[in-house]
Amino acid sequence: MNNKYSFLLGAGASVPAGIPPLEQLYELYVENLTKREIDLISLMEDRFAKDDYNFNLKLLLKILNLFKELDQEPIKSLFINTDNELINNLDLVSTMIKKLKRLIRKECTVEKSNIDYLLPLRRFIYNIDSLQVFTLNYDLLIETLCELYQINYTDGFRLTWQPDLLEDKSFDLRLYKLHGSSMWYETEDERKLKIPVTNYDGKLEYFLGTELSNLLVYPKKNSCEPFQKLLHYFGLHLLETEILICIGYSFGDSLIKQQVLEGLKNNPQLHIYLVSPHAEQTLEEHFSCYKERITFFNLGIEEALADDFLYFKVHDFRNE
Numbered sequence: 053m054n055n056k057y058s059f060l061l062g063a064g065a066s067v068p069a070g071i072p073p074l075e076q077l078y079e080l081y082v083e084n085l086t087k088r089e090i091d092l093i094s095l096m097e098d099r100f101a102k103d104d105y106n107f108n109l110k111l112l113l114k115i116l117n118l119f120k121e122l123d124q125e126p127i128k129s130l131f132i133n134t135d136n137e138l139i140n141n142l143d144l145v146s147t148m149i150k151k152l153k154r155l156i157r158k159e160c161t162v163e164k165s166n167i168d169y170l171l172p173l174r175r176f177i178y179n180i181d182s183l184q185v186f187t188l189n190y191d192l193l194i195e196t197l198c199e200l201y202q203i204n205y206t207d208g209f210r211l212t213w214q215p216d217l218l219e220d221k222s223f224d225l226r227l228y229k230l231h232g233s234s235m236w237y238e239t240e241d242e243r244k245l246k247i248p249v250t251n252y253d254g255k256l257e258y259f260l261g262t263e264l265s266n267l268l269v270y271p272k273k274n275s276c277e278p279f280q281k282l283l284h285y286f287g288l289h290l291l292e293t294e295i296l297i298c299i300g301y302s303f304g305d306s307l308i309k310q311q312v313l314e315g316l317k318n319n320p321q322l323h324i325y326l327v328s329p330h331a332e333q334t335l336e337e338h339f340s341c342y343k344e345r346i347t348f349f350n351l352g353i354e355e356a357l358a359d360d361f362l363y364f365k366v367h368d369f370r371n372e
Contacts (some may be wrong), residue, residue, distance in 0.1 A: 056370070
């Protein structure tokens with residue numbers, strides 16, 4: 053095969069490795085909150101449920117950071133009907149963000165013994181010049197595979213963010229983490245760093261004495277680096293590739309969905325493989341106008357990769 057296929061991974065790709073889906077992460081998070089913190093989340097849920105938002109972990113992270121970054125005046129105007137209950141509890145926000153990011157770091161760590169189902173991916177990797185894998189997941193699934201099996205890879209970081217690395221085709225695998233990583237951090241002066249440590253509870257500080265915070269993105273908070281550059285690379289790639297293999301992703305991020313639709317519109321050679329237990333439903337909900345260019349498999353990632361099933365499906369399509 054040549055280099056005309058790539059992957060887009062959603063949460064379903066990581067579940068067999070023991071990574072909880074977003075719904076379960078949300079439940080685990082709430083279990084560790086105080087009563088005041090739970091009451092604050094209830095206020096948020098009530099407010100956003102009225103606007104037909106799907107209230108989940110990433111939306112919660114978005115809201116908490118909004119409260120942290122904005123002053124109280126625009127917040128008051130936005131939540132004018134909350135009788136000031138929400139405003140009076142904003143002192144909880146910083147602690148709640150830290151608890152949430154601590155949980156994500158803990159739960160996104162992958163046990164080495166849990167990734168055997170990914171081993172068939174190596175055939176995709178070694179039959180291409182430089183496999184490009186795009187993922188919406190914070191976890192370290194692909195990094196663990198690469199480290200254990202000596203797969204030469206980059207995620208655009210050495211110690212600091214160096215996006216040109218993602219243009220280097222000498223790597224076996226180029227990993228684009230569109231929503232960030234549990235190993236990425238940002239200093240108070242917005243320097244981006246990769247620190248390969250996990251599962252710690254204390255405060256992590258830069259050596260100059262400033263606090264580090266996890267670089268995790270949430271829907272519509274992607275206009276800064278490195279996320280803007282990563283999305284740019286994704287958009288360009290969709291204009292060039294022939295097959296995008298989407299595994300375990302339901303296209304909950306409207307921006308990612310729009311980029312894929314633009315790719316289908318502007319690249320007549322682009323074909324999409326949807327792989328998930330609900331792949332046909334995803335096709336009907338999001339890509340019904342392009343049915344002739346969508347192939348779906350109502351399978352989980354373990355079944356799809358087993359016995360090189362997916363590899364041969366892609367191989368046969370390329371040889372048609």
